[in-house]
Amino acid sequence: MTQATTIAERLGVLIKETQALLHQRMDERLRPLGLSVPQYACLTALHDTPGITGSELARRTFVSRQSTNVLLQGLEKRGLIERSPDSGPRRERATELTPEARSLLARARTQVAGVADAMTESLPAAELRQLEALLARCRDGLR
């Protein structure tokens, strides 16, 4: 059996497990709104940083810029975003949320906030901040 799993390896599995559950819960709440988790992530980033470029969007949502491109095409067809046809400095197209997207995103945000609250409901604020700090150091160790 020789498991010999270190605490570091167990932590890796735990990160994956928590992320998988989080994704699942978010998906359950976003699907009634007609949104997938990557779509929600895109709209959120677009909301927080208006006019952001597609490649930067891809980096923030942790997928390839090709995937982001087809995802944006879908959002555009649904009238949730508008992309300026004229290109900017580096051939980039400015992308903006439409009013419909803003109201949809507002509803989505309350759903996601509910999931996030469920995740952290058993943790006092102090421990929550500590968890964030510790996990950030793990992330930094990986890049």
Added chain:
Amino acid sequence: MTQATTIAERLGVLIKETQALLHQRMDERLRPLGLSVPQYACLTALHDTPGITGSELARRTFVSRQSTNVLLQGLEKRGLIERSPDSGPRRERATELTPEARSLLARARTQVAGVADAMTESLPAAELRQLEALLARCRDGLR
């Protein structure tokens, strides 16, 4: 701009980011061995729990049992696993690692251990245990 992102939501993004980086680093180290991350996860679970069923394997690796099935077919073709042709109590087929798989997995484990160490190198043992405990409570809050 109205971000209003709570610490709980930031933590969700941080979990996703850390998991994405971890997956990327593991992939970089496993690919030279001819293994993908899901394949590594399968072999590890099979090693830790010999004779495990395919469905249980799917649950532990956080994917559908259909994906696990095609993954296992690939591993079988490569001679890394053997599946008993006769079915057990619930039509399940016992799956075992071959000797080649064991030696391959041993090398893969050292690679993954290196990644896990890099992730946690800046954390003392006490804080590492604390991180594990806190994250486990987040996971429990999600299910």
Added chain:
DNA sequence: CGTGGTGTGTCAAACTATTGACATGACGCA
């Protein structure tokens, strides 16, 4: 006895994402 419910394995189709490739435009630097 049966009979509905549950768990398993597997196939096919649809979807999502990645990899590879190319054209375009900006920038630094000789």
Added chain:
DNA sequence: TGCGTCATGTCAATAGTTTGACACACCACG
């Protein structure tokens, strides 16, 4: 002024995954 490098957007092909469906086999219960 050229020229190599880099970043972006996009297309095509590929790989990986999920969804939906079906056939078995057990098991608890009437």
